[in-house]
Every structure is written in structure tokens, then in C-alpha cells.
Amino acid sequence: MRLNGFQLKLLGMALMLLDHLKQFIPGMPLWFGWLGRIVAPIFFYFIVEGFFHTRDRKKYMLRLAIWAVITKAGSTLLKYVLPGGSPIMNNIFLSLLMALLLLTAIEWTKETRRYALGTLYITLAIIGGIFTEASILGIMMTLVFYFCRENKGNMALAYVLSMLFITLGLEFSSPNPVFTYDNLFLINYQWMMIFAIIPILLYDGTRGYHAPWSKYMFYVFYPVHIWLLYTFSYLIANP
Numbered sequence: 001m002r003l004n005g006f007q008l009k010l011l012g013m014a015l016m017l018l019d020h021l022k023q024f025i026p027g028m029p030l031w032f033g034w035l036g037r038i039v040a041p042i043f044f045y046f047i048v049e050g051f052f053h054t055r056d057r058k059k060y061m062l063r064l065a066i067w068a069v070i071t072k073a074g075s076t077l078l079k080y081v082l083p084g085g086s087p088i089m090n091n092i093f094l095s096l097l098m099a100l101l102l103l104t105a106i107e108w109t110k111e112t113r114r115y116a117l118g119t120l121y122i123t124l125a126i127i128g129g130i131f132t133e134a135s136i137l138g139i140m141m142t143l144v145f146y147f148c149r150e151n152k153g154n155m156a157l158a159y160v161l162s163m164l165f166i167t168l169g170l171e172f173s174s175p176n177p178v179f180t181y182d183n184l185f186l187i188n189y190q191w192m193m194i195f196a197i198i199p200i201l202l203y204d205g206t207r208g209y210h211a212p213w214s215k216y217m218f219y220v221f222y223p224v225h226i227w228l229l230y231t232f233s234y235l236i237a238n239p
Helices: 005-024 030-036 039-053 057-081 092-112 115-130 135-147 152-167 169-173 181-187 189-201 217-237
Strands: none
Touching (some): 030 189, 039 057, 092 135, 115 135, 135 152, 152 169
């Protein structure tokens, strides 16, 4: 089985919905969260693909910036109108924007060979990315997908090892046991994001179905479904 770009994005959006149902609505199955770990890597992978295929990188960055502002403004307004509900920390657009800035800084450094200034730009993009929702995981995914883009085998190996190191390897400094059922499947199951490599490897490199509306499908779906879920969770808690 192979997946085109449109199908892979639909899969990511469906799993994102499950993940956010788990986040906002009480009583949702735990496995909604497990499946949700697959989502972010898919969209970071498309950021790298989009970086190489877009006709205008500046417009691409501007579009992400605009939707990051829309998402933040809408969430802030919703929290003001319906206060006291679950926190709305979600703004993947900002994380994706920092990933795109990081790729731009790397490419600019390679093209101009201005390594001192380029290193500064790259460092600033990494620091900026760390302070977004995806944090260091988003930065690492971006680098792996970028530098291993031409070799899927190396990409899969680097992705799995780097994600396991960040999500589990760093836990060895904690006094609590890492490899227990409760820790791996009930508490710290972020490591399950390694399974995102499966649909990514199934990507056939084609765009698939595309229409004017489909270009903005994810941009609209992301904030709107979060706002609807937050509102629904608020109404449940405040009948």
C-alpha cells in the first residue's frame, strides 16, 4: 500500500482529532493519545517536503505565520469568553514556522558560505523552536527529515533512534524506572511517535488530489476543531 500526499494529510488530521478528543473531552480512551503521537512527525515531514517543492518560500512562511497568529488570537479570545476550561496550548503552526526558518537558515548558510552568521541564524531558529509546542522534538525531526531526505533507510534509522533518545533515553537521569508498563503506556508514551515512520515511508512522493480548497484544508481544520472541542468540553463541565 502506498499513500499520496493528500491521503497522508487526511490520516494525520484524523489521528489529530482523536488526540485532541483525548486532550479536551474527559473519558476518552487512552489509545486515542497513543495514535495521536503519530501526527506531528507527519506534518514536520511535509514541512521539509514543502520547503523543497514550494514555489515561494517567503509566502509559505508568511502563511504559517498568519495562521499561527490566527490560532493564538482565536484561542485567547475563546479562553476570555469561556474562562476556566482546559488550557489551550496548541499552536503547531508556530512550531512548523520555526522549522521552516531553520531550514531556510541552513540553506542560506550552505549557499552563501557565510558560516559565522549562518550559525547564528541556525542557533536562533533552534532556540525559537524549543520554545514552541513541539520543542526539541520538532527541531530534531526537522533536521532528520532534511539531512536524510535522499535516503529513506537512513532517515528511518536516524528518526527512530533520535526520538527514542529524546523521549526515553533522557529519562535515565530520573530516579524512577523507565521501562515499566505504567511509564511506557500510561504516563510517558510520547515515544510512540516512532511509529509515524511507517506512514511516512508509505508516502509515494506524489501530491494526490488537489483543489483550491484542499490547499487550506489543514490550516482551517487545525484551529477550528480545537476551538470546537474546547467549547464542547466547557459546556460539559458547565451545563
